[in-house]
Amino acid sequence: MxxxxxxxxxxxxxxxxxxxxxxxxxxxxxxxxxxxxxxxxxxxxxxxxxxxxxxHPRIIKAIQQQAGQYLHVSNFFYQEPQIRLSELIKEKSGMDRVYFSNSGAESFEGAIKLARLWGNEHGKHHMIAFEGGFHGRTYGALSLMNKPLYKDGMGPFLPNMSVIPFNDVEALTQSVNQDTCAVALEFLQGEGGITHAEPAFITALMNLKEQFNFLLIADEVQSGVGRTGSLFFFDKYLIKPDIIVMAKGIGGGLPLGAIVTTNDLAKLVDKGRHGTTYGGNSLACAAGIVVMEELYAGxxxxxxxxxxxxxxxxxxxxxxxxxxxxxxxxxxxxxxxxxxxxxxxxxxxxxxxxxxxxxxxxxxxxxxxxxxxxxxxxxxxxxxxxxxxxxxxxxxxxxx
CATH class of the missing domain: 3.90.1150.10 (Aspartate Aminotransferase, domain 1)
Known part of the structure; x- marks a missing residue:
């Protein structure tokens, strides 16, 4: 060996x-x-x-205590760590409902499905994302990215998906129409070179949203969970998205992702329509509770x-x-x-x-x-x- x-x-x-x-x-x-x-x-x-x-000593203690109770029982059961973490996320985000997954890519895939459910009810099918954005290496996420390294040889990709220049108001205005179902973006791009959305670009985006009635998906996988000094980077723009995609920091080192959204959108997901075996694992949620508490404790x-x-x-x-x-x-x-x-x-x-x-x-x-x-x-x-x-x-x- x-x-x-x-x-x-x-x-x-x-x-x-x-x-x-x-x-x-x-x-x-x-x-x-x-x-x-x-x-x-x-x-x-x-x-x-x-x-x-x-x-972190509190995370270690929380994991150890939870491991002494149970590791995994599946989402057939009601579990304190999941529910308590959901309560904290709801309270601090100002949103209504939380769905747990295992990663950012998985959460983003769920956000695509949620947007499709809403779009099909409203006769809207087209989704838009931006050059330089990174949403994961799963199939749906790749359909809304433009980096050849990740996409070459993987196609064909999902239809009705467009990737347009970031911070380009003209390109955005030309791309959005009555068929637009959702616009997804990182307000602060990580792989895109730590590039933030310009205020004028976000103003134009929100005006178009009001005009054409599409969903706004905020990918806060990297920039969220206090990393930029606020719970989410989009907080700096004083706007509220329809869907927030979370992961990375929320698990404190364990695999955990989340979709955070409104009551109206969450109602579209009937029992059994979407799910995951490990999402909201008790150990990860126990760690996540500590993360959320520590964020607001200094x-x-x-x-x-x-x-x-x-x-x-x-x-x-x-x-x-x-x-x-x-x-x-x-x-x-x-x-x-x-x-x-x-x-x-x-x-x-x-x-x-x-x-x-x-x-x-x-x-x-x-x-x-x-x-x-x-x-x-x-x-x-x-x-x-x-x-x-x-x-x-x-x-x-x-x-x-």
Whole structure:
């Protein structure tokens, strides 16, 4: 048998992930330790999953207590963790009904089905999403995305689906009509390069919604659950969607997704029409309760405060390396630095300096720290970023 995890993985698993060359031993807070004992500062959070950081004591306790009662009984039964978490989400979101799934992609698929149910009742069949958006790699989600890497060789895709330019009011106006059933978007795109919807674009979208009567689906899988300093990023636009898609941070590290919607839309889903075996698993919901409680006990406020400090730090780095860092985007604990060179190069250099971050949209460094980060964490990240950029500059990295 091969000795290293990397060698063993190469022998038995699909080679579909671009894994970092780290063999994980344990993790706590914003720190990850590999099997050799090396420490890393984690500014990726499992891709925006570990909202409270790794091994949060309240999450561990909640999981342990729930595991002592039962692990899984199926959705044939009434379960306290599901119902309590639904109550918290309903209260804080201002919506009416919650459906639990296992992931963001699964939740988005359910949102498509819900929109189709509504659309068929109203004689509307066309759905619209936007370039740069990411909604998952399942079939329906792919039908509303435009990235060739995910779509090539997978077609044909679902009919009556359009993907149009993001933040383009003219393209939106030309695409929406009486047949429009729903418009789906990330108000803050993650894979799209930490790009936010312009206020004028959202104003136009809401005006068209009033004129043509379609559903608005907010994909808050990455930007939601307090990551940007509010429960959802769309809160900053003072609007209310018809359907909210949640996942990632809500499970505190366990697989959990949700569709949050209105009474009228939820009524369209008859018993047995939609469902999932594992959705709303008791352990994941127990962790989710802790996440929601901690958000409103100071964690979300910390994400805002430390997010401002992180943004100031990134801007300071930009000022120090103007040829390499061109723009800073995002807010809270979801930020990005637009580079003059491919960001994968910087991710590799950061890793050498004990910092974990992520490359997206070719030239954007994506930063997704836990919402519990401290000033010390930000300072360490800033120091590692400066050191990495200095090394790359000395090595003659392209300035674009």
């Amino acid at each position: 091969k000795d290293s995890l990397i060698e063993r993985e190469h022998e038995v698993m699909f080679q579909n992930y671009r894994r970092l060359p780290i063999e994980i031993e344990r993790a706590i807070g914003a720190e990850i330790f590999d099997t050799s004992g090396k420490r890393y500062l984690d500014f990726l959070s499992g891709i925006a999953v570990n909202a409270l950081g790794h091994s 964690v979300m406020a910390n994400a805002r405060e430390m997010g401002c400090y992180l943004k100031d730090t990134l801007h300071a780095v930009k000022d120090e390396f103007p040829d390499l860092v061109k723009e800073i985007r995002g807010c809270g604990c979801m930020q990005g630095a637009v580079l003059s060179f491919e960001s994968a190069i910087l991710v590799e250099e950061l890793l050498k300096n004990g910092i974990i971050a992520n490359s997206t949209a070719v030239k954007v460094l994506r930063v997704l720290p836990p919402l519990t980060l401290s000033k010390t964490d930000v300072d360490e990240f800033g120091s590692g970023l400066r050191q990495s950029l200095q090394t790359l500059m000395a090595g003659g990295v392209s300035k674009g």
